[in-house]
Amino acid sequence: MRKFGPPKGKETLVQFLLKYKFQFIVSSVAGIFYNTVIVLGPIFLGKLIDAAAGGTTELVLLSALYFVGVTSFFQFARFIKRWYMRDQFNHVACDLRQTLLDRILGYKLPELEKETVGDLMSRTVGDITLVVDTVMSTINEGWDTWLLMLSYFGVLLYMDWKITLLASLLVPGTLLLAHMMRNVLYRYSLSSRQSASIAHTxxxxxxxxxxxxxxxxxxxxxxxxxxxxxxxxVKWNIKQILLQQSLLPVYALIAGLGVVIVIGMGGENVRTGMWTVGTFNAYMVMFIAFSGRTRVAAKVFNRWHGAKAAWQRIKEKMILDKNEKIADTDTFDLRNTDQLKVSHLDFSYGSKEVLRDICFEVKAGEIVGITGAVGSGKSTLINALLGLYPYEGDILINSRQLSDIADSQRNNMIGYSGHEQFLFSMNIEENIIFGLEYKNPELKDTLTTAALVEDIERFDDGLKTGVGEKGLKVSGGQRQRISMARAIYKKPAILLLDDPFSALDIATEQRVIKRLKEDFKDQIVILSSHRLSAFENVDKIIVLEKGSILEAGTHNQLMSRRGLYYEIYQAQKFMKEGSAHE
Incomplete structure (x- = not known):
């Protein structure tokens, strides 16, 4: 069971937070204790001052003990609050990244190919970090600012409601100014995040x-x-920071003007004997803390507006409409594939039509070759048969539409090696097995079929030889055959090979085809190639021209018709003989 992922139900930011209710409740309770008990600190400090001014030693010690005890209690509550809050938001960050990654990897290939690594990294790392830190700061300040302000405000009203109301008149102005800046900060933050994506890409x-x-x-x-x-x-970041920082003194000035009223009216209370010096000090400390938190609240408002842009960018990639994966609950048995039937297949890349009205059938045990001029649609037809792209028409496997088959079953059923071979930075054995169970006899057969035995023997470390990043430490032919071996090892019901012989000599090519005929007697093999020498021993050949089938038949049938296949074959034969004479 995966530890991280989306919440159940709606995938709103609130639901991501509520997924960890225990941490939220503990941090909330601790936050309530901290931000209510903290008001007792200035009160006991005032009593300590009064006791020190004219009380007994016993009273001073007792007042000091109360002050230290209260301070220790609310600071411990603060520690608990921050610990569980940080734990909650670390989990939320992992959930957001896992969910975003799942959504992106779940895209159909046409959607996925539009994405860039730099932009996705910017969203996955930068945007999520900004959102999580901002939400954590907002909730933290929800306790440390809003609840604290309410706590202070309630005590201040109790001590003197007239002074409190008059001195607090300008506090709402600070929050209103912060609210007025929301659109500007959102625009600056969005431009900054977009520039970061472009730079990373x-x-x-x-x-x-x-x-x-x-x-x-x-x-x-x-x-x-x-x-x-x-x-x-940098430009947009500077604009955002300058605006935020330039507003802070304004917030402080507006909120701090009330201190003048407190000094004037509170001083009068001390002069008339209504307050002691300790009471005045306690009131002043709490009012300064109250007005100071107003500035922090305004700062949080500004930061939240900036983070909204990052959250919007995250949500764009988490929309479920793009993820059209079929649920993996399909019980359709594809281990024994008897027939592949393609009927009236049309295929496009975006608005560009590439294949038109393709029709053919392949039975288990047959090898079908696909050829044609450059740009005729050979690789596109192989891509269509992978089932990773949307198509029109029918691709039927045992009378079952390919697009209706669950992804997991389709992946187990089809083996593929493309003309652009990709090897991982692992050793040869790991690239071939690629997460499947290690079976020594099957691996030996695979190496023989892919004509890799002699190459492996020449390597000092044999199958444990590292291929380097993207296979740069092996030759093009070896890279091609390792990729082919990876597709062969899984023993798929349908094996698709796109231009697998371009880096092989003709003798090796003939050995590979012979082994494929022997090893895949009960499976379907479809290979595309521009080298027609590979097709002399296949069961059926399809010749494409401009995205449509021009000719189809066996090698002998197509040679007797003297069409395009015959012309290409003769031209390649002439080139081969000319090279031999040289």
Whole structure:
């Protein structure tokens, strides 16, 4: 069971907070104790002053003991409040990040491919940190400011309601001014967060393509673009901070004007004997604390308006409408796939139509080759058969629509190796097994099928040889065959290979096809390639042209028709013979 994730029901910020009710209740109770008992501090301090001015030693010691005891109690309550509050918000931050990550990884590929790593990192780290810190600060100040202000205000009214009401007249003005600044601060914060996303995206792109940028002399140009984005972020941050900081003295001045009234009217109470010096001191300490917290409350208002922009950016990526995953409760058995039927398949990338009215059938035990000129739609057809993109028409597996199959079952059923092979920074064995159970006989068969045995023997560490970041420590052909071995090892019902032989010699290519025919007698294999020598021994060949099927049949049938397949085959044969003579 996962420890972190979204709350049940609505995924509002409040629900994320209420997921941890125990921490919230404990911190709230401790906050109530702290911010109510704290008013006793100035009162007992005043009594201590009065006792020191004319009381007995016993009275001074007793007053001091009361003062220390009360202070120790409310400071302990403050510690408990902050401990459990921090624990709650650490969990909330993890929940928000896990939920955001789940939503993003749950996008359909067309949506996911629109995202950039830099922007997602900015939202996942920067925006969530800002929101969590702001909400924690707001709740913390809810106890340390609002409850404390109410506590002080109640005691001040009890001590002298006239002075309290007159001296507090300007306090609402501070909060009104803070409220008036909300739109400006929201705009500054949103612009800052957007600039941060642009800068992070540029930095990630720069680091990923550093070698290309240097070779083409574009390093400085890319740097300047990134720096410009960071400068924009700094500019908006400075504007936001300057506005917030410039308002603080104004808040303090407005809230502090009441001190003048307290000194004047309170001093009169001391002169007439209504108050002692200790009482005046206690009132003054509490009123200064009361008016000072008004400034803090206004500051929290301003910070909250800034964090709203970050929360808006987080919610944009947590919308469930984009996540169209099928629930993994499907019991459809796909272990024995007898037939793959494609009927009137249309496929587009956005508004660009790539495939039109594709129709063919494949039975278990057959190997089907897909070929055509560059840009004819070979890789797109393989992508459509993966089920990761939306399509129109029918892709039926055992009469079941591919788009209706649960993700987990589809992933177990289909094996794939693309023409852009991606290897993880692990060793060869880990890249091939890739989270599946280690089975030595199956692994040996896989290495043989993928023509990797001799390569593994040449490595000092064999299967434990690290491939480096993105497989940079192995050759292109080895990278291609390791990727193919990963798809073969899972023994899928349908094996899709996109241009798997581009970095292989013809002899190795023929060995791989022969092994595929032997090892996948009960499965379906579909491979695309521009090298037609790979198709002499496959069961069926589909020739694409401009996204439609131009020809289909066996190698011999297509050669006898003398169409596009025949022309390409003859041209490649001529090029091969010419190279041999050289």
């Amino acid at each position: 540029g930095l990630q792109r720069y680091l990923s393509a550093i070698s290309v940028l240097r070779l083409f002399g574009r390093e400085e140009a890319e740097k300047s673009t990134i720096m410009e984005a960071y400068e924009q972020q």
